[in-house]
Amino acid sequence: MAVTESDVREAAGAVQDPRLRLSLAELGLVGAVEVGGGDVRLELALPVPDHPGLDQLAAEVRRALGALEGVDSVELRTAPMDDEGRARLRDRLRAAMGASPGNDDGARQGGGGPGRPLGHEEGKANPFSRPGARTRVVGVSSGKGGVGKSSVTVNLAVSLARLGHAVGVLDADVYGFSMPRMLGLDETPVVIEDLMVPPVAHGVACISMGFFVGEDQPVIWRGPMLHKALEQFLADVYWGTLDYLLIDMPPGTGDVALSMAQYLPRSEVLVVTTPQPAAQRVAQRSAYMAKKVGLALRGVVENMAWFTGDDGTRYELFGSGGGQQLADELAVPLLGQVPLVAALREGGDVGVPVTVADPGGEVARAFEALAKRMEELGPTRVFRSELTVR
Ligand SMILES: Nc1ncnc2c1ncn2[C@@H]1O[C@H](COP(=O)(O)OP(=O)(O)OP(=O)(O)O)[C@@H](O)[C@H]1O
Ligand SMILES: [Mg+2]
Structure with a gap:
């Protein structure tokens, strides 16, 4: 049977755009179609010439059309979308984020108190603070620098993605950003109309200040600008519908926790610490800060917990018990312990996280266990509009 133009439109329209995670029909990406016998064009x-994930998209369209009965050859071409199409696409993406144009419902949620989102422009509500938003937002914090927040963020993100979740990482360490390097991302976000589409690596979407300034350029700004940057990373990024958004927080207690409390009042926080009992006071301070601004402390992750020798013996190089001690003091669970492994640092340096490079290894298993604990715990507070008692 001969293939028809409408068969081709239907098959191509049903393909999911790998980055935008909507069908080509919904996105309006299917342009002119010509059918001559078994030859399809x-x-x-x-919307933009450097459409995110174009190679993968093209491969999927080819596969879908090639599978149609009666198709002998498929020729794909690209053409710029017209202005009207782009405007429609933008509205479609905003709607998929739950913030339809002119509908600033994110700013109305909460009704006062410390958790109230601030400062949204019309139609640019941050989708994560809306009632019914299903994304679990998890901040990864610590009192001190260098304890492994970024390493935990990346590897937990990869592990959650491996369990089948849609995962994004927001690098809130705008001065000392490290996510692009650790995920091995050399692509930058693609801007479609007024939305940034984050690049994806190892199944994890990522936004970082590192995409906008050079690695060796100093980033000099004050608190309010940082607050604004975080807002943009939430409201002007097309995250799609995420199950988890992990936030790599800068060291210390300060501004970012406060901004998170305002923009992401339902965030959960993980505190990363090392095993030496003496380090706990600093870690505790960041935890209390999170608590004070109303974020939900989810638990403690002890990093660099031990080193396993070739003979299988565990050496506790940095002492022991610190993670449990901190968890007890904060009255939250110790959610995971991550061993000290050279491959973890190397993975971060070369941009292939150890959970990707060695998925069956000791560290990957520790992160998988942590990811599963996070799943089990479920969100701290569920706000679903459909469950509201009127
Ligand atoms: N479990 C581990 N085993 C081996 N190396 C590790 C481990 N955890 C972290 N590292 C290494 O320690 C260094 C600091 O880790 P990382 O950058 O993740 O910490 P951080 O808390 O995010 O630091 P900062 O406060 O500077 O943002 C990195 O070089 C990292 O590769
Ligand atoms: Mg870091």
Whole structure:
């Protein structure tokens, strides 16, 4: 049976855009179609020439069309989408984020108190603070620098993605950003109209100040600008519908926790610490800060907990018991212990997280266990509009 134009449109329209996670029909990406016998020509109407994930998208369209009965050859071309199409696409993406144009419902949620989101422009509500938003937002913090927040963020993100979740990472360490390097990202976000589409590596979408300034350039700004940057990373990024958004927090207690409390009042916080009992006071301070601004402390992760020798013996190089001690003091669970492994540092340096490079190894197993604990715990507080008693 001969293939028809409408068969081709239907098959191409049903393909999911790998980055935007909507169908090509919904996105309006299927342009002109020509069918001559078994030869099919299709134009992909692209909003931007460097459409995110284009190679993968093209491969999937080819596969879908090639599978149609009666198709002998498939020729794909790209063409710029017209202004109207782009405006429609933008509205579609905003709607998928739950913030339809002119509908600033994120700013109305909460009704006062410390958790109230601030400062949204019309139509640019941050989707994570809306009632019914299903994304669990998890901040990874510590009192001190260098205890492994970023390493925990990256590897936990990869492990959650491996369990089948849609995961994003927001690098809130705007001065000392490290996420692009640790995830091995050399792509930068693609801007479609007024939305940034984050690049994806190892199944994890990522936004970082590192995409906008060079690695060796100093970033000099004050608190309010940082607050604004965080807002943009939430409201002007097309995250799609995430199950988890992990936030790599800068060291210390300060501004970011406060901004998170305002923009992401339902965030959960993990505190990373090392095993030496003497380090706990500093870690405790950051935990109390999070608590004070109303964020939910979820638990403690002890990093560099031990080193396993070739003979299988565990050496506790940095002492022991610190993670449990901190958890007890904060009255939260010790959610995981991550061993000290050279491959973890190397993975971060070369941009292939150890959970990707050695998925069956000791560290990957520790992160998988942590990811499963996070799943089990479920969100701290569930706000679902459909469950509201009127
Ligand atoms: N479990 C581990 N085993 C081996 N090396 C580790 C481990 N955890 C972290 N490291 C290494 O320690 C260094 C600091 O880790 P990381 O950058 O994750 O810490 P951080 O808390 O995010 O630091 P900062 O406060 O500077 O943001 C990195 O070089 C990292 O590769
Ligand atoms: Mg860091």
